[in-house]
Amino acid sequence: MATIGLFDSGSGGLSVYREIVKLLPREDYIFYADNLYCPYGEKSREFIIDRAREITDFLLEKGADIIVVACNTATAAAIATLREEYPVKFIGMEPAVKPAALGTRTGVIGVLATAGTLHASKYLDTRDRYADGITVVEHVGQGFVELVEAGELDGEHAESVVRQSVQPLVDAGADHIVLGCTHYPFLKETIEKVISELNPGRDIKVVDPAPAAARQLERVIREQGIHVHDTRSSTATPESPRPVNVTLFSSGSRDSLERIFKLI
Ligand code: DGL
Numbered sequence: 001m002a003t004i005g006l007f008d009s010g011s012g013g014l015s016v017y018r019e020i021v022k023l024l025p026r027e028d029y030i031f032y033a034d035n036l037y038c039p040y041g042e043k044s045r046e047f048i049i050d051r052a053r054e055i056t057d058f059l060l061e062k063g064a065d066i067i068v069v070a071c072n073t074a075t076a077a078a079i080a081t082l083r084e085e086y087p088v089k090f091i092g093m094e095p096a097v098k099p100a101a102l103g104t105r106t107g108v109i110g111v112l113a114t115a116g117t118l119h120a121s122k123y124l125d126t127r128d129r130y131a132d133g134i135t136v137v138e139h140v141g142q143g144f145v146e147l148v149e150a151g152e153l154d155g156e157h158a159e160s161v162v163r164q165s166v167q168p169l170v171d172a173g174a175d176h177i178v179l180g181c182t183h184y185p186f187l188k189e190t191i192e193k194v195i196s197e198l199n200p201g202r203d204i205k206v207v208d209p210a211p212a213a214a215r216q217l218e219r220v221i222r223e224q225g226i227h228v229h230d231t232r233s234s235t236a237t238p239e240s241p242r243p244v245n246v247t248l249f250s251s252g253s254r255d256s257l258e259r260i261f262k263l264i
Pocket of ligand 1: 008009010012013038039040041042070071072073074114117145180181182183
């Protein structure tokens with residue numbers, strides 16, 4: 001049985017965890033929310049690397065066989081360093097620019113992410129590689145992380161916060177909006193509601209990269225020969241909502257983490 005460690009600046013990484021447990025429902029999970037230092041979006045690269053090292057040490061001490069950096073900002077800032085310094089495998093988050101660029105009919109895609117992600121060379125390289133000839137409109141999801149940490153996922157105030165960042169993408173003609181921060185999928189329904197109000201009748205796809213990250217984790221686990229339950233031959237269904245065992249840790253308050261955990 002594998003022990004899978006995950007971390008994020010807060011509860012957002014649970015959007016990745018919920019996709020992973022659909023594929024690997026019988027493993028052990030350790031999830032670390034660094035919510036004392038949330039948000040990471042405006043923090044320096046050095047600060048995020050230091051936090052990532054400390055959390056990695058913690059997860060390894062708890063027995064993690066593989067680590068998912070369930071945070072786009074931390075992936076952009078720290079995954080290269082982590083891969084150099086630790087013998088364990090790390091799976092990171094990739095903003096889903098490629099599927100959006102392949103699927104667009106208007107030739108315009110939108111990306112919502114933190115400032116840290118949007119300025120990082122990792123993101124810029126991905127964009128240059130996959131979105132050649134496509135117009136990419138980027139916007140920080142201003143205030144989105146705070147909404148999720150406060151458990152405010154819908155309602156008038158959440159809609160007005162979401163509208164500020166989504167409107168420029170819709171106005172620019174985007175037909176795909178990529179959620180480039182793991183907190184944002186918890187606001188997906190509100191984002192879709194705001195989009196349909198701003199632009200009734202136009203089909204805009206909101207893309208969550210978490211399912212692709214989960215598939216990548218499963219591939220790497222099998223390549224590495226890390227022993228996992230074979231869900232195809234076991235009685236567990238892939239849709240099983242809870243893994244055998246998950247332990248939640250946080251550097252700050254547990255309230256927001258447990259609130260979001262109950263929703264997934
Ligand atoms: N969940 C994070 C991400 O995917 C970080 C958000 C933040 O702390 O600013 O980027």
